Amino acid sequence: MITSRKTWDLGPTPSLKDLWKKDLPLDRSGQGSLLSDSEEDSSVQTPVLPALVQHKTLSVNWCGAASPQGLYLTVQALQDKLCKDKSQVKNEENHHQPQTQCRTQKLGIEKRSGSAHNWDAGAQGQEACSMNVEKTGGRFFSGKCSSLSGARQFPMIQKMVESMAQLQEEKLQLQEELLALQEKLSARENEELAVSVQLQDQVENLKGKLLDRAQEVNRLRSELGGTDLEKHRNLLVAENEHLKQDMKSCEAELQKLRKQHVKCIDCEHIQENARLQERLAQLQLEVEEAKGRLSELDLEVQQKTNRLAEVELRLKDSLAEKAEEEERLSRRLRDSQETIASLKAQPQQIKYIIKTVEVESSKTKQALCETQSRNQHLQEQVGMQRQVLKEMEQQLQKSQKTAAQLRAQIMLYESELEQTHGQMLEEMQNMEDDKNRAIEEAFARAQVEMKAVHENLAGVRTNLLTLQPALRTLTNDYNSLKRQVRDFPLLLQEALQDAKAEIGQAIEEVNSTNRELLRKYRRELQLRKKCHNELVRLKGNIRVFGRVRPITKEDGEGPEAANSVTFDPDDDAILHLMHKGKQVSFELDKVFSPQATQQDVFQEVQALITSCIDGYNVCIFAYGQTGAGKTYTMEGTPENPGINQRALQLLFSEVQRKASDWGYTITVSVAEIYNEALRDLLGKEPQEKLDIKLCPDGSGQLYVPGLTEFQVQSVEDINKVFEFGHSNRVTEYTSLNEHSSRSHALLIVTVRGLDYSTGLRTTGKLNLVDLAGSERVGRSGAEGSRLREAQYINKSLSALGDVIYALRARQGHVPFRNSKLTYLLQDSLSGDSKTLMMVQVGSGADWADEVRRDG
Numbered sequence: 001m002i003t004s005r006k007t008w009d010l011g012p013t014p015s016l017k018d019l020w021k022k023d024l025p026l027d028r029s030g031q032g033s034l035l036s037d038s039e040e041d042s043s044v045q046t047p048v049l050p051a052l053v054q055h056k057t058l059s060v061n062w063c064g065a066a067s068p069q070g071l072y073l074t075v076q077a078l079q080d081k082l083c084k085d086k087s088q089v090k091n092e093e094n095h096h097q098p099q100t101q102c103r104t105q106k107l108g109i110e111k112r113s114g115s116a117h118n119w120d121a122g123a124q125g126q127e128a129c130s131m132n133v134e135k136t137g138g139r140f141f142s143g144k145c146s147s148l149s150g151a152r153q154f155p156m157i158q159k160m161v162e163s164m165a166q167l168q169e170e171k172l173q174l175q176e177e178l179l180a181l182q183e184k185l186s187a188r189e190n191e192e193l194a195v196s197v198q199l200q201d202q203v204e205n206l207k208g209k210l211l212d213r214a215q216e217v218n219r220l221r222s223e224l225g226g227t228d229l230e231k232h233r234n235l236l237v238a239e240n241e242h243l244k245q246d247m248k249s250c251e252a253e254l255q256k257l258r259k260q261h262v263k264c265i266d267c268e269h270i271q272e273n274a275r276l277q278e279r280l281a282q283l284q285l286e287v288e289e290a291k292g293r294l295s296e297l298d299l300e301v302q303q304k305t306n307r308l309a310e311v312e313l314r315l316k317d318s319l320a321e322k323a324e325e326e327e328r329l330s331r332r333l334r335d336s337q338e339t340i341a342s343l344k345a346q347p348q349q350i351k352y353i354i355k356t357v358e359v360e361s362s363k364t365k366q367a368l369c370e371t372q373s374r375n376q377h378l379q380e381q382v383g384m385q386r387q388v389l390k391e392m393e394q395q396l397q398k399s400q401k402t403a404a405q406l407r408a409q410i411m412l413y414e415s416e417l418e419q420t421h422g423q424m425l426e427e428m429q430n431m432e433d434d435k436n437r438a439i440e441e442a443f444a445r446a447q448v449e450m451k452a453v454h455e456n457l458a459g460v461r462t463n464l465l466t467l468q469p470a471l472r473t474l475t476n477d478y479n480s481l482k483r484q485v486r487d488f489p490l491l492l493q494e495a496l497q498d499a500k501a502e503i504g505q506a507i508e509e510v511n512s513t514n515r516e517l518l519r520k521y522r523r524e525l526q527l528r529k530k531c532h533n534e535l536v537r538l539k540g541n542i543r544v545f546g547r548v549r550p551i552t553k554e555d556g557e558g559p560e561a562a563n564s565v566t567f568d569p570d571d572d573a574i575l576h577l578m579h580k581g582k583q584v585s586f587e588l589d590k591v592f593s594p595q596a597t598q599q600d601v602f603q604e605v606q607a608l609i610t611s612c613i614d615g616y617n618v619c620i621f622a623y624g625q626t627g628a629g630k631t632y633t634m635e636g637t638p639e640n641p642g643i644n645q646r647a648l649q650l651l652f653s654e655v656q657r658k659a660s661d662w663g664y665t666i667t668v669s670v671a672e673i674y675n676e677a678l679r680d681l682l683g684k685e686p687q688e689k690l691d692i693k694l695c696p697d698g699s700g701q702l703y704v705p706g707l708t709e710f711q712v713q714s715v716e717d718i719n720k721v722f723e724f725g726h727s728n729r730v731t732e733y734t735s736l737n738e739h740s741s742r743s744h745a746l747l748i749v750t751v752r753g754l755d756y757s758t759g760l761r762t763t764g765k766l767n768l769v770d771l772a773g774s775e776r777v778g779r780s781g782a783e784g785s786r787l788r789e790a791q792y793i794n795k796s797l798s799a800l801g802d803v804i805y806a807l808r809a810r811q812g813h814v815p816f817r818n819s820k821l822t823y824l825l826q827d828s829l830s831g832d833s834k835t836l837m838m839v840q841v842g843s844g845a846d847w848a849d850e851v852r853r854d855g
């Protein structure tokens with residue numbers, strides 16, 4: 001029952017938005033509503049559905065091609081609205097549909113038997129479309145549209161396309177989610193790996209610390225007596241605490257790992273996976289439904305095709321009827337025309353009849369025209385029907401083609417979907433497998449690590465248990481050490497005092513011992529000096545040695561060269577001379593045969609050198625005739641040095657040997673006495689005569705002002721001094737010896753010593769004198785200056801002989817002043833001084849005369 005009708009005229013291809021905008025203002029919910037101007041409520045705000053429910057009809061007309069989308073959307077909106085307003089529908093008394101049916105009509109497309117809504121074609125032309133919505137009887141509403149099949153198919157296809165697009169989107173979304181899941185899984189694996197590495201590091205750290213601690217304990221055990229025990233103990237305690245904390249953190253980490261592992265079994269990824277699988281199943285269901293709908297659509301197409309064939313058949317029948325009718329009419333027309341022609345050939349009656357016929361013929365013509373126009377109209381209709389049929393066939397072909405394409409697409413989509421689904425299932429299965437495997441591996445690793453950590457923990461606990469007694473021992477030791485340390489200052493002070501006292505006492509004892517030793521040493525030194533001096537004295541402070549020079553080529557080969565000197569084999573102090581057939585014997589302190597070497601001679605002399613170091617004055621004279629070997633004995637040759645060189649070598653070696661206790665200074669002077677004039681051979685003016693004077697200090701000592709003294713420190717220095725002094729010595733040829741020396745040569749060595757321990761100072765003087773050669777003036781044939789030189793030499797030698805004689809005879813007066821030589825050597829000849837006279841003699845017969853005279 002239609003109570004009212006409202007029509008809107010819209011532009012071509014209106015959209016739902018246009019519909020809403022045109023005359024349908026938005027309702028409160030933001031959705032549009034079709035409105036009616038019903039008689040009951042002429043307000044434009046009246047919703048369409050109540051109007052439908054109240055059996056009102058609304059029409060929407062628009063120009064242009066039908067817009068299936070617009071129609072679909074409109075109907076969908078209406079149905080949505082209908083569903084939303086179901087309560088209102090429910091309250092309607094005349095409403096015969098159950099509530100559940102409203103839900104099934106949600107899409108508005110499904111065909112329901114009996115009570116389902118339906119769309120019928122308006123078939124009002126291509127350019128004018130209309131939609132009538134009404135509620136009649138057992139139907140909600142019905143619509144009419146000129147493009148029925150398109151309007152019904154397109155939304156379905158579009159829906160499917162949209163579903164496929166949605167499926168594609170969901171597939172992409174699923175793939176993205178799958179990637180995200182994979183990333184999360186890899187991140188999780190990385191986290192687990194990092195945790196595992198961290199745990200391993202912690203375990204390694206714990207092991208290293210345990211090892212360090214064990215080493216530290218061992219070291220501490222070995223160093224129990226050390227003073228840093230307290231510090232080490234504190235260190236150990238701190239490390240122990242640190243280890244405990246590390247173990248706790250390790251256990252917490254393990255617990256956390258376990259929880260994470262358990263949580264992973266029901267984690268959001270699993271849930272997401274299940275959800276996705278559900279979604280996939282739902283999509284598969286939808287695809288199945290879409291397939292069902294497609295088959296239904298195919299069925300409908302088939303039915304419509306059948307109906308179209310029926311229509312074609314009916315059309316053909318109609319055409320055949322029309323053709324028969326046309327044939328019949330044309331036959332009637334021909335018959336009529338023949339009748340007219342036969343009538344025209346008849347008389348007046350016939351003319352009348354003809355006229356009648358003509359009259360009737362006009363009527364017939366009119367009927368014929370009408371029939372022809374009708375026939376024309378029918379033919380036009382047939383043409384139109386044919387055209388429509390053709391178009392419908394084209395549309396049908398297009399639809400079939402589109403359906404085939406869509407079927408192919410659907411097949412393609414299905415295959416893709418199946419493939420994608422298979423891939424997804426496979427990937428998900430792989431992911432699941434990987435995940436399970438990773439979880440199992442992680443779990444296994446975690447278990448292994450946990451086991452290792454437990455073992456380490458047990459080891460640590462064991463170590464702790466073993467360390468506890470050690471710790472207790474250490475604590476006890478520490479306490480005792482602490483007490484000791486507390487008492488240590490007092491003990492230290494006491495010990496220091498005791499030690500100081502002991503050290504003082506020891507020092508005192510050492511000092512006293514030292515003093516005693518020093519005293520003894522001095523005493524011994526004095527004793528040794530005394531003994532040595534006594535020895536020397538016993539040997540004789542003034543001793544006379546004789547040395548016989550071997551016969552040389554200078555002695556000639558005649559009878560005068562015959563050996564006239566013999567020795568007593570039992571007494572080395574006896575010398576026998578054969579003089580004019582008689583043997584004359586001389587007794588000296590020691591006689592050196594011609595075979596005696598320089599070393600043999602020095603052996604007997606070196607005790608005097610020691611006396612000089614001890615602080616005594618020593619004089620060693622070489623006395624003899626010219627050429628007797630004085631210079632040889634005193635100076636020697638470079639290859640075979642004499643007393644001078646050896647004495648100085650001994651002097652330096654002794655000084656060096658005693659260098660730790662004594663400091664010595666050795667100075668040398670070289671002088672000569674020529675013709676009773678003293679000259680400095682080391683001075684700048686060797687010809688200058690020097691005087692011998694008493695020291696101004698009143699000590700009675702003599703000294704030679706201006707006499708040069710060189711400090712020497714080695715034998716090399718002495719040799720240089722000798723060379724220098726030797727070059728200044730006066731030598732001249734004589735008839736007896738081509739190298740005869742005409743002066744007394746003196747090498748004066750002064751040894752000044754300082755005893756470091758006692759501060760005692762000593763001074764010893766060693767006078768090594770190479771006397772001028774003694775000779776008889778008559779025998780040598782000297783005259784003039786030579787005679788005067790010989791007289792000076794003989795006088796000084798005689799004075800020396802007198803002094804020595806007086807000294808040996810211990811006479812009260814010793815005539816030192818009789819010559820420059822004895823006066824210069826007065827200090828070294830008197831008192832505790834030691835004097836050695838080396839008398840040089842030749843072994844030829846010529847020498848016997850001289851020796852007997854000198855002797």
Ligand SMILES: Nc1ncnc2c1ncn2[C@@H]1O[C@H](COP(=O)(O)OP(=O)(O)OP(=O)(O)O)[C@@H](O)[C@H]1O
Pocket residue numbers: 548549550552594624625626627628629630631632633737739740741772773774840
């Ligand atoms: N013991 C000896 N063995 C070997 N040759 C010697 C010995 N004594 C001296 N002569 C030699 O005799 C020579 C003379 O000796 P030397 O010059 O020492 O005598 P002298 O007494 O010093 O003479 P003068 O008084 O003229 O100086 C030298 O050629 C020396 O080498």
